[in-house]
Amino acid sequence: MMKRVASTILLCLAPLSVQAADCLQSKAIYGDADGAYELRFLPVESESATTSNRFELAVLKTDLRLEGFVMISGDPERANGMIMHNCPEGDVTGDDLAACIIWQGVIYSVASSGRIDLLPAETAVAAEQLLLPDFGPALKASSIADRITVTPWDVFGLKGCAA
Numbered sequence: 001m002m003k004r005v006a007s008t009i010l011l012c013l014a015p016l017s018v019q020a021a022d023c024l025q026s027k028a029i030y031g032d033a034d035g036a037y038e039l040r041f042l043p044v045e046s047e048s049a050t051t052s053n054r055f056e057l058a059v060l061k062t063d064l065r066l067e068g069f070v071m072i073s074g075d076p077e078r079a080n081g082m083i084m085h086n087c088p089e090g091d092v093t094g095d096d097l098a099a100c101i102i103w104q105g106v107i108y109s110v111a112s113s114g115r116i117d118l119l120p121a122e123t124a125v126a127a128e129q130l131l132l133p134d135f136g137p138a139l140k141a142s143s144i145a146d147r148i149t150v151t152p153w154d155v156f157g158l159k160g161c162a163a
Contacts, residue, residue, distance in 0.1 A: 024125065026122035030157060032153060035060065040056050080107075081104065100143075116131070129157050139151060
């Protein structure tokens with residue numbers, strides 16, 4: 001009985017990255033170092049040929065939620081991410097779209113070994129960390145800058161897995 005209790009306690013105390021090894025990218029939840037932002041991946045839920053991943057970025061302690069999409073494009077192919085706020089729907093111009101984009105760039109995964117790679121597909125095992133280059137400065141210079149109190153760094157660590 002004592003061994004079972006000890007095993008259960010050790011399992012609960014194991015690092016999250018070990019427990020989340022089976023988490024799919026489409027269910028991964030990431031947080032920034034200051035605990036001010038949460039990046040939550042969601043299933044794409046469409047047969048879009050261009051969108052490989054989608055996510056929501058929440059500015060914690062506020063009601064601010066931003067939409068994120070990832071499209072594989074370029075030569076060589078890259079996981080190009082885009083975070084938007086209050087984008088118009090339907091037939092929009094390039095200027096309309098540019099006005100609502102908060103950040104765009106390549107999303108990289110970072111393993112605990114230090115290996116840097118592209119964002120995994122939504123059906124693959126979730127990345128341990130994500131690197132969104134220049135995310136913090138882009139957010140600070142964006143249309144929502146007056147609604148944030150903490151400028152995030154560009155790295156988000158895996159903190160959970162949605163059920």
